[in-house]
Amino acid sequence: MKKALYYILAFALGTSLFASCEKEDPIGPSLVDLYGPFRILDSLTVPSTIDFTKDSLIIFGGTWSNISDWKITITGESSGAIKTIEGKSKTIDTLIASWDGTADGIFFKKEICSIQLTFKDYSDTITAKTTITELHDYSKDGIILEPFENTPVFYFNPLGTITLITNNSIPQGRKYAEIKSNEEITLNNQPKWWLGGFPGFIDNTLNFNFNETDSIYINFFAKGLGYTGSKISITAKEDQNDDGEIDVEYGYTTEDINSDNWQKYSISYSSLINNSITKKNNPSKLKELYISFVSDGIEGPKGFAIDFIIITQGKPL
Amino acid sequence: MRMRKIPIIIALSTLSLWTYAQNQKVSFNGAARSSIESNWLPETDTSNIDQSTGGNTVVDLRMDIKPSDNIRIKTDFRFANPMGGFWGQGAAIQLRHLSIKGVAGNIFKYRFGDIDLKMTPYTLYNTDGELSKNEAEIFKYTRNLNQEENFMYGNFWHQQGVDGAFRLGFDKLIQSADVSGFMVRNRSVEGSVIPDRLQGGTVVKCNINPTAYIGFNYISLFDLPKTVNNEAKEKYQNSVYSGIARMHIRNFALFAEAGASLVAYTDTSAIAIKDITGDFFEVGFERKFIANQLTFQTTYRRVSDDFYSAGAQSKRINYGSTPQVLPIVSENMYTRSVGLMDLVKDQTIYNQTITPQLMGYDYALNHVTPYGKATPNRKGVSVELDYTDSANVYATSVAADFLQDVRGEGTEELRNYLLLNWNGMLAIHKLLDVENTIQITAGVQYASSTRDGKGLVPNVDFQSIAYDAGIEIELIPRFDVLAGAKIVNAEGTEYFTTRTEFNEIDDYSVFSLETKQTLYAGGVRYRFNDNIALTLQGSTYSFADATTSTNDFSIQQVYLLFAMKF
Numbered sequence: 076m077k078k079a080l081y082y083i084l085a086f087a088l089g090t091s092l093f094a095s096c097e098k099e100d101p102i103g104p105s106l107v108d109l110y111g112p113f114r115i116l117d118s119l120t121v122p123s124t125i126d127f128t129k130d131s132l133i134i135f136g137g138t139w140s141n142i143s144d145w146k147i148t149i150t151g152e153s154s155g156a157i158k159t160i161e162g163k164s165k166t167i168d169t170l171i172a173s174w175d176g177t178a179d180g181i182f183f184k185k186e187i188c189s190i191q192l193t194f195k196d197y198s199d200t201i202t203a204k205t206t207i208t209e210l211h212d213y214s215k216d217g218i219i220l221e222p223f224e225n226t227p228v229f230y231f232n233p234l235g236t237i238t239l240i241t242n243n244s245i246p247q248g249r250k251y252a253e254i255k256s257n258e259e260i261t262l263n264n265q266p267k268w269w270l271g272g273f274p275g276f277i278d279n280t281l282n283f284n285f286n287e288t289d290s291i292y293i294n295f296f297a298k299g300l301g302y303t304g305s306k307i308s309i310t311a312k313e314d315q316n317d318d319g320e321i322d323v324e325y326g327y328t329t330e331d332i333n334s335d336n337w338q339k340y341s342i343s344y345s346s347l348i349n350n351s352i353t354k355k356n357n358p359s360k361l362k363e364l365y366i367s368f369v370s371d372g373i374e375g376p377k378g379f380a381i382d383f384i385i386i387t388q389g390k391p392l
Numbered sequence: 393m394r395m396r397k398i399p400i401i402i403a404l405s406t407l408s409l410w411t412y413a414q415n416q417k418v419s420f421n422g423a424a425r426s427s428i429e430s431n432w433l434p435e436t437d438t439s440n441i442d443q444s445t446g447g448n449t450v451v452d453l454r455m456d457i458k459p460s461d462n463i464r465i466k467t468d469f470r471f472a473n474p475m476g477g478f479w480g481q482g483a484a485i486q487l488r489h490l491s492i493k494g495v496a497g498n499i500f501k502y503r504f505g506d507i508d509l510k511m512t513p514y515t516l517y518n519t520d521g522e523l524s525k526n527e528a529e530i531f532k533y534t535r536n537l538n539q540e541e542n543f544m545y546g547n548f549w550h551q552q553g554v555d556g557a558f559r560l561g562f563d564k565l566i567q568s569a570d571v572s573g574f575m576v577r578n579r580s581v582e583g584s585v586i587p588d589r590l591q592g593g594t595v596v597k598c599n600i601n602p603t604a605y606i607g608f609n610y611i612s613l614f615d616l617p618k619t620v621n622n623e624a625k626e627k628y629q630n631s632v633y634s635g636i637a638r639m640h641i642r643n644f645a646l647f648a649e650a651g652a653s654l655v656a657y658t659d660t661s662a663i664a665i666k667d668i669t670g671d672f673f674e675v676g677f678e679r680k681f682i683a684n685q686l687t688f689q690t691t692y693r694r695v696s697d698d699f700y701s702a703g704a705q706s707k708r709i710n711y712g713s714t715p716q717v718l719p720i721v722s723e724n725m726y727t728r729s730v731g732l733m734d735l736v737k738d739q740t741i742y743n744q745t746i747t748p749q750l751m752g753y754d755y756a757l758n759h760v761t762p763y764g765k766a767t768p769n770r771k772g773v774s775v776e777l778d779y780t781d782s783a784n785v786y787a788t789s790v791a792a793d794f795l796q797d798v799r800g801e802g803t804e805e806l807r808n809y810l811l812l813n814w815n816g817m818l819a820i821h822k823l824l825d826v827e828n829t830i831q832i833t834a835g836v837q838y839a840s841s842t843r844d845g846k847g848l849v850p851n852v853d854f855q856s857i858a859y860d861a862g863i864e865i866e867l868i869p870r871f872d873v874l875a876g877a878k879i880v881n882a883e884g885t886e887y888f889t890t891r892t893e894f895n896e897i898d899d900y901s902v903f904s905l906e907t908k909q910t911l912y913a914g915g916v917r918y919r920f921n922d923n924i925a926l927t928l929q930g931s932t933y934s935f936a937d938a939t940t941s942t943n944d945f946s947i948q949q950v951y952l953l954f955a956m957k958f
Contacts, residue, residue, distance in 0.1 A: 099798065099799045100799065100804075101799060101800040101801065101802055101803055101804055102697050102769075102799050102800070102801055102802075102896075102897055103801050103802045103889065103896075103897030103898065103899075103900065104802060104897075104898065104899060104900065105802055105803070106801075106802035106803045106845075106848075106849040106887070106900060107803070107848050107849055109802070109849075109899075109900060110845075110848075110849040110850055110900075110902060111848045111849055112848070
């Protein structure tokens with residue numbers, strides 16, 4: 076038995092000497108890719124013109140020597156719209172750098188866009204230009220409730236104005252709406268709160284057709300007009316017991332609309348609540364949707380600018 | 393309400409204890425401890441909370457019950473009352489330990505409940521905490537208390553489950569075989585998503601003669617998917633097996649261990665998406681000289697980069713934890729990480745769970761073998777020389793690890809590692825032949841790593857050096873003056889690795905640091921007898937970051953501790 080033990084120990088020693096001579100491939104990502112000298116191998120490639128009605132995705136191209144954090148910034152020279160795409164890699168291709176014509180904030184127009192590729196850890200910058208000949212079709216992204224290209228119906232309580240303004244640097248299209256009214260204290264010392272609203276957006280007309288589990292977003296652009304205490308309220312009315320009658324309401328009210336610049340609001344349907352019941356809202360039961368102009372209850376002029384109201388499914392606008 | 397129950401429970405316990413004691417079937421012992429501490433930041437720190445105080449009183453009542461000659465039940469009840477918990481507010485009674493052990497048929501030993509387990513440094517092993525070798529008595533005293541508080545005894549892992557052992561005798565080839573096995577619960581089911589996780593192992597040790605054996609070890613950490621859902625398929629498994637041999641010829645010993653690991657993961661669709669195998673071996677010899685006072689040991693080991701052993705690589709200290717004492721510090725108001733002071737004073741930084749993911753570590757304390765001998769991707773030679781004279785007047789130890797990567801990390805170039813350790817003890821009172829204890833201890837640890845970047849990537853060039861010194865003087869019988877110092881300097885450039893949940897490296901980030909940590913402590917201790925002591929300590933801890941001086945901070949502490957065992 077002692078001999079057997081000698082053999083085992085000799086084998087282990089022999090194996091160790093043999094194994095220690097092995098030369099094996101490195102593990103993990105290449106350090107040269109991460110920390111080696113930085114070089115652009117293939118410059119940024121962008122088509123000279125883009126027609127988003129034909130190409131749903133525009134694919135960028137480019138290769139550099141190191142894995143690094145990069146950012147592509149697309150700026151509409153006329154509209155000022157911006158789209159940023161970020162990633163960490165040493166190449167950009169179909170999977171990680173494509174553009175469907177959408178914007179981070181206000182939308183692009185048919186315009187020349189400047190494109191800039193920058194790197195977090197390196198000073199190298201690559202620029203290019205492209206021209207949008209046809210715009211992204213947002214009607215494919217959801218249900219457009221109001222684009223504000225024509226004056227919509229809007230009810231006031233009791234007085235107010237809705238004016239369409241034509242401007243190039245606006246979220247979408249050529250026009251947006253400025254809605255103004257006054258909060259007044261009534262005889263019984265109560266403010267009006269509700270200053271106006273669109274007629275209900277009705278399921279029969281718009282065919283909401285959502286599933287219970289869908290993530291639904293109500294999106295719009297808005298900016299302040301210098302008045303305090305102006306808010307936008309959303310009310311969803313559902314027929315939860317399928318008897319053809321509205322039986323429950325859920326609501327959500329924004330903070331004051333007071334930004335000088337256009338802000339994109341994407342309100343998740345699940346954030347609409349009804350404090351008096353515990354039952355969750357259900358988009359498949361949605362029958363009517365109301366978007367209203369409400370105040371903070373303090374006397375004085377109120378108002379805001381608004382553009383492009385759209386419901387999207389799966390992700391915010 | 394809780395306070396009303398306490399006297400009743402104590403009375404019932406005492407009554408039943410007394411009854412048992414009459415039949416000599418129960419014995420009890422325990423420990424009691426009361427501590428008060430105050431910690432504060434310097435006046436120059438105007439950004440953070442300046443001071444914290446705390447303390448508590450705990451009494452552990454341990455019962456050893458013998459219902460029959462072959463069965464023992466062990467319990468440990470804790471009565472705890474935090475300082476400031478007046479009239480029972482915050483007071484608690486906990487069952488800290490419960491185990492049943494016995495011998496069936498004078499053959500089979502078994503244990504149920506809380507059990508301590510250890511196998512080999514590559515299979516199941518609770519590697520010592522950083523900078524704990526031969527440290528000053530003033531630090532060792534509090535570190536040991538904190539380790540006991542966390543059931544960290546030696547290199548054992550404290551687990552809950554069952555184990556058993558028996559011995560078989562043979563007439564031929566081998567004299568006997570020791571067989572043992574265990575099964576513990578590593579994680580309990582959580583909701584309908586996270587399944588139960590168990591860990592089981594077995595050891596077979598064949599004793600060829602009293603000085604030689606060969607053996608086999610197997611350990612596996614595995615999920616039970618059906619504990620969350622009948623249709624559940626997701627399963628994680630980490631298994632390690634090894635063969636081990638050791639033989640002595642006079643003062644000379646040869647030993648070896650070799651084995652392999654497997655990490656397997658099956659996803660929710662029952663598709664095996666991970667199957668990672670790794671291996672290791674270690675061979676070495678040991679020689680004793682000068683009537684066994686001097687021991688020389690050398691080993692060669694190779695642990696592959698994909699050797700993963702949860703039982704051996706789980707760290708004793710959780711460096712991701714937030715220190716208990718004044719966690720927000722400096723002008724930058726950042727949450728400090730576990731430092732020198734916490735290593736010896738904080739009982740909340742200990743990791744009590746064997747975890748399959750490689751845990752984080754502090755590069756400044758030991759980046760060469762952060763997971764002990766089982767640290768993956770290391771190969772090389774270790775040498776150790778230990779000397780203790782027969783009268784225990786001198787003791788010294790020198791150890792060196794000359795290691796290298798098995799596979800380059802992100803490059804074909806291999807890192808070279810060096811870990812040197814020296815520590816010594818001198819019992820001056822024995823040298824001078826005086827009654828009262830006068831003893832000094834000292835230690836140095838140097839750790840380095842280097843790798844040539846070949847001009848393409850930053851070089852690895854990182855060093856840390858840690859000093860430890862302590863003195864214990866018994867001024868008058870049983871009245872000790874204690875003092876100690878720990879200093880750690882770290883500087884250089886290294887790469888921090890990011891790993892996936894299966895421990896595969898998926899990213900690196902290069903970093904440079906130049907830091908200095910110091911911990912000075914002084915105090916007095918009166919030992920009423922060998923089991924009861926009152927200690928008053930003062931300490932000052934500082935951290936300096938040469939690259940970002942706004943991260944600098946210091947903490948002062950006064951600590952009063954009464955501890956007894958009965």
